[in-house]
Amino acid sequence: MMYSEKVMDHFNHPRNVGELEDADGVGQVGNPVCGDIMKVYLKITDGVIEDVKFKTFGCGSAIATSSMATEMIKGKTIQEALTLTNAAVAEALDGLPAHKMHCSVLAEEAVKAALADYYTRRGEPVPPECQIDDADSCPLGQG
């Protein structure tokens, strides 16, 4: 098995799966050509992420990193969520195989896309931390 026990735990028992009808921010990243799509829903009250749900199309590590990323921002302030990095998600899962690191990038990007949507809906400027560099996650999906 190439995955850590933590990856397998989050794959077999993913936390926060689902959708939020009354979400304050929704972000979707990835594309079907590459075989990874993550969608994150955020419920935000007074600057705190009260609830978070995700849906993911992808491999074991895509599902596990989505689960872990949502766990890491649940109950946190937006400012804390903005500091989430893909490396931290991968580390929290006790590491990922090198060719699966792009899944953790996608998880970080999904959270930040949902936060960007939150700011946009409120008519506020999107913080620079939410800027997504799409180029590094899937070379197949370009063009």
Add this chain to the structure above:
Amino acid sequence: MIYADNAATTRLSPGALAAMTPYLTQTYGNPSSLYSFAGEAKAALEEARETVARCLNARAEEVFFTSGGTESDNWALRGVAEALGKRGRHILLSAIEHHAVLHTGQWLKKQGFEVELLPVDDQGTVAPETLKKALRPDTILVSVMLANNEIGTIQPIEELAAIAHEGGAIFHTDAVQAVGHIPVDVQALGVDLLSLSGHKFHGPRGVGALYVKKGTPLLPLIHGGGQEHGRRSGTENVAGAVGLAAALRERQDALAADGPRLAALRDRLVQRVLRLPYARLTGHPTRRLPGLASFVFEAIEGESILLQLDARGICASSGSACSSTSLEPSHVLLAIGLPHPVAHGSVRLSFGEAVTEGEVDQVADSLTQVVHDLRAMSPVWDAAAGRPIW
């Protein structure tokens, strides 16, 4: 545990192990030595060769033992290319060959050969017309596999070999997935070269064979002590050859009963699994390996399916990108025209002869459940409408 990955490798048959053991522990002499102790090993090797030849309807002197399917494929392609390189530089391979053939083709391309891929139809078949059109006066070799390892499609080799011969080309077939699973008769097929591998039919790993029709121009790939009549050097793997031959004979003897039984179980599985919406069987519906069923499921990804099946005690495999180290899905699934998103959701189940109806039903139920569960968490599956949102 239900092992449904027999196209990857198989369990060594107890009969093959029993046949091999004496040549590892007692009669261990080097067959090329002069003393009589070595002669016993030599006799066993030649008996194994005759057994394999009989099973293929070949002559013993046309069977050469190798280290496996990959070496046999490398040898066939490079051996013919080097032997006939002065006559022509054009080589035709099917687009769905195993990497042992495709990557050898790429290597030959670097050596200045013109290697062209023959497209397949949406069921994975090379149409005889396609080959006819692609053949040129300088085509020296055509290689089309007998049965595909991912989608199970069986090619019309008799027709393809005849067309290649009319065009003056040598015909090789990679029969690694076919031998021991469907009847393989080199005379009826009309091939010049045929690769096989022991561990795909309950023989040992590390041993295979290449059938070389008498008179086929073929230079050696491995040089050294001149074993196998100077065509394949290296101290002979006597126990391996004996084990391969024993396993092949067992399979051959059981084929008439096992083949139809396995095909019926495969069809039972297919019928049950295809009750799922947006699920497809890949490969030819009937001209396919009896124990192999391959599917694609839309809106979910293959590696996730495999991990979920594993959690339920079922071993399977996938041609999805995520089950490999590249981002590309399998070249076979792309060659049969599947779009990338759909090819990502592939699963292959390959059963052994011992599989029971109960196990097949358990696989069908588990797979159905897994597809349901993964679709429930997929952002590209509309659960209410029961269809993907690509």
